[in-house]
Amino acid sequence: MKLFDYVLSGNCYKIRLLLDFLELSHEKQAVDFFPGREHKSDAFLQINPLGQIPVLEDDGAYIRDAQAILVHLASRYDPTGTWWPVNDPSQLGRVAQWLAFADSITSTASAARLHDVLGYDLDVAQARAGAHKLFRVLDDHLANQELQGFNWIAGSRPTVADIACFPYVALAGDGGIELFYYPAIQRWIRRFVNLPRFKLMPGINIFD
Structure with a gap:
């Protein structure tokens, strides 16, 4: 599991929080959001055509959008079903x-x-x-x-x-x-x- 991350991004921070709450092992790939604007580079646009962070790579798939990543992680990796309460x-x-x-x-x-x-x-x-x-x-x-x-x-x-x-x-x-x-x-x-x-x-x- 790899998180394309920028340390000062609140949206990336959301994902780091849940990864830590769920104690999920992961790799962080730093993206030079500012001043480098790496999220708008041709290479990154191959990962996310919208040119936005965060992006999570999990089991060969790329999930973009912070809220979507939260739902993905909680629904797949939270056995208690509390973070994303599918049973309620x-x-x-x-x-x-x-x-x-x-x-x-x-x-x-x-x-x-x-x-x-x-x-x-x-x-x-x-x-x-x-x-x-x-x-x-x-x-x-x-x-x-x-x-x-x-x-x-x-x-x-x-x-x-x-x-x-x-x-x-x-x-x-x-x-x-x-x-x-x-x-x-x-x-x-x-x-x-x-x-x-x-x-x-x-x-x-x-x-x-």
């Missing part, structure tokens, strides 16, 4: 809807981070405003979950929904997005970083 259709639907939500976080909070950290030319004010709108939704949801006795996005245990949403929320400060006004998100981040086998990434905001 109701919860599975809840998990799936938050994977879509995670894509929206990537297009807003991650975009703001690309602007501030890597100098990407984009409308950062719009990206930050979009991230704040999403974070209000997530914060309200997490607060309601807590009132019902649930600590995680889709229930009483963490799933790939939490992994999918976590990186670019926890990295929001890199894009000039303050999490001070989202107390339920802060509590969720604290719970997440205390999961067994959690590994930190540079830029992650941890709240005392």
